[in-house]
Amino acid sequence: MKIIINSSSMVPIYEQIVDQVKAQIVSGDLKENDILPSVRGLAKDLKISALTVKKAYDNLEQDGFTVTVHGKGTYVAAANPERVREEQMRSVEAELDRTVQKARRCGLADAEIRKIFEIIMED
Numbered sequence: 001m002k003i004i005i006n007s008s009s010m011v012p013i014y015e016q017i018v019d020q021v022k023a024q025i026v027s028g029d030l031k032e033n034d035i036l037p038s039v040r041g042l043a044k045d046l047k048i049s050a051l052t053v054k055k056a057y058d059n060l061e062q063d064g065f066t067v068t069v070h071g072k073g074t075y076v077a078a079a080n081p082e083r084v085r086e087e088q089m090r091s092v093e094a095e096l097d098r099t100v101q102k103a104r105r106c107g108l109a110d111a112e113i114r115k116i117f118e119i120i121m122e123d
Contacts, residue, residue: 001021001024001030001034001036001037002020002024003016003017003020003021003042003045003046004020005017005046005048013048013052013056014052014053014055014056014059015056017042017046017052017053017056018056018059018060018063021036021056021060021065021066022060022063022065022087023091025065025076025079025084026084026087026088026091030076031076032076032077032078032079033075033076034075034076035073035074035075036057036066036073036074036075036076038073039053039054039057039074040053057074060074061074063083064077064080064083065077065083100113103116
């Protein structure tokens with residue numbers, strides 16, 4: 001499992017971990033029953049607090065992406081197609097929102113943005 005922490009980002013480190021693990025699960029890089037690194041192991045690798053990793057793992061479990069077995073570790077949960085689809089939709093929506101905001105900052109009108117989108121969708 002590859003996690004890259006951007007210490008200059010405004011996004012909290014635990015959220016960066018959560019987002020990257022979710023992305024790896026949704027993309028299929030992490031599959032059902034794959035074991036995640038231990039809290040201490042990942043904290044050591046990333047040079048961050050174990051409490052930060054624990055918070056990320058707790059959030060992943062709360063969201064249904066992982067299951068923790070006491071004394072054994074944290075595993076990728078059984079794939080729920082609806083949850084995976086929802087996560088994919090959320091990701092696409094966020095990316096489109098960033099793109100629309102960028103287009104507006106560049107001075108494009110909403111009609112121009114829609115036209116660009118229509119042209120892209122034709123391809």
